[in-house]
Amino acid sequence: MDHLSIIGASFVSARTLPPCHGGNGTAPLSPGSLQVILKNTSQAEHMKTMDVIDRVAEATGNSKADAKTAVETVISTIVEAAIRGEEINLHGLGKFVVKTRPARQGRNPATGESIMIPTSHSLRFTQGKTLKDALNP
Numbered sequence: 001m002d003h004l005s006i007i008g009a010s011f012v013s014a015r016t017l018p019p020c021h022g023g024n025g026t027a028p029l030s031p032g033s034l035q036v037i038l039k040n041t042s043q044a045e046h047m048k049t050m051d052v053i054d055r056v057a058e059a060t061g062n063s064k065a066d067a068k069t070a071v072e073t074v075i076s077t078i079v080e081a082a083i084r085g086e087e088i089n090l091h092g093l094g095k096f097v098v099k100t101r102p103a104r105q106g107r108n109p110a111t112g113e114s115i116m117i118p119t120s121h122s123l124r125f126t127q128g129k130t131l132k133d134a135l136n137p
Contacts, residue, residue: 049075082123092130099124 049071057067078096081088088096099122106117127135 090128092128094125094127094131097124097126098122 053064053067053071056062056071057064060067062070078088082096082098085098087098090096101120101122103119104117106115107113108115
């Protein structure tokens, strides 16, 4: 169950090195290799959308324009489903769920005046077992 799929490029996380990390998708990994990949990946302050597009293009062998379309389609599909209130379950990654916080009474901290805080919605992410196991070897 350690199989990960990333927009058409799939690899077995604990056994093979993905192309985006310099492998061909079939090179055997030593037990510590996944930790090295995660460590090298986490050294960057943060990953931007263009970084994801570059990795998808490299992993799939498609152009950056095709990868950009794929990444933007995935993101917009998730956003549209969230707007409709649907749960988004991405096997191997995790689950996105819209949580609704009901309207409630609050207080203005500056004046002490009672105010009504409107209903709000947020998108919550819960990591899947495969991701949790990869992050915590």
